[in-house]
Amino acid sequence: MPKYLHTMIRVTDLDKTVRFFELLGLKEVRRMDHEQGRFTLLFLACPGNEDAQVELTYNWPPEDGTGEVYTGGRNFGHLAYQVENIYETCQRLMDAGVTINRPPRDGHMAFIRTPDNISIELLQDGKLEPAEPWASMPNVGEW
């Protein structure tokens, strides 16, 4: 039987991206620095289910210039996480300066983006009653 291991995304700022996923409740489980190849691989997972991971690839910028900017594509859609309380999660993200692109107006679904614009879907475990300020919060940009 095959086994799902991880989804890999490329990141331009490792610390910023780790903080983003930590706001969602994920924890770092493994980190490998490759001096020769000049890249770092960092794996995060949800506590209690360390088998399904997100892998961050950080290519060290060239010593004489700036790093690559990672464009998005349409064939990849998003990563989805179930959360215990979508309002609390979105509030924690907002307080840390993360834009809620699609607020949880329905008490069930929200979309945000990582610092490199990877779309993240948040899904409430069950459904909460619609509540302000979320119920009347407009969308911001795309997701």
Next chain:
Amino acid sequence: MPKYLHTMIRVTDLDKTVRFFELLGLKEVRRMDHEQGRFTLLFLACPGNEDAQVELTYNWPPEDGTGEVYTGGRNFGHLAYQVENIYETCQRLMDAGVTINRPPRDGHMAFIRTPDNISIELLQDGKLEPAEPWASMPNVGEW
């Protein structure tokens, strides 16, 4: 605690993409046709671990024209699956016409692509002895 649910990718040919993931050993676990929105969502997972899924979004082509072609981006990297025997998996894929972009020359790692060019990493559970024809098989394209 949050919980990883799925990675969503957009597909231009649902049946072809389902066949691709079935060659890897995944099985369909859920399918929803949305007549009004003209899209289908299809979820696949590895047997024994149905919690970590890949979601295929198929937007029905407009009735008067052709569908969108889904471009790739650099911020998304790949999906990774562990397999029991990487040679058998790659042989099964090749026999079905799938290009092995990065053959498992080392008995450990291979890369292929879905019909919409989503990169898939295959990792051997443990490591096999290097073996022909894989050991001397060249790379094809990018992954």
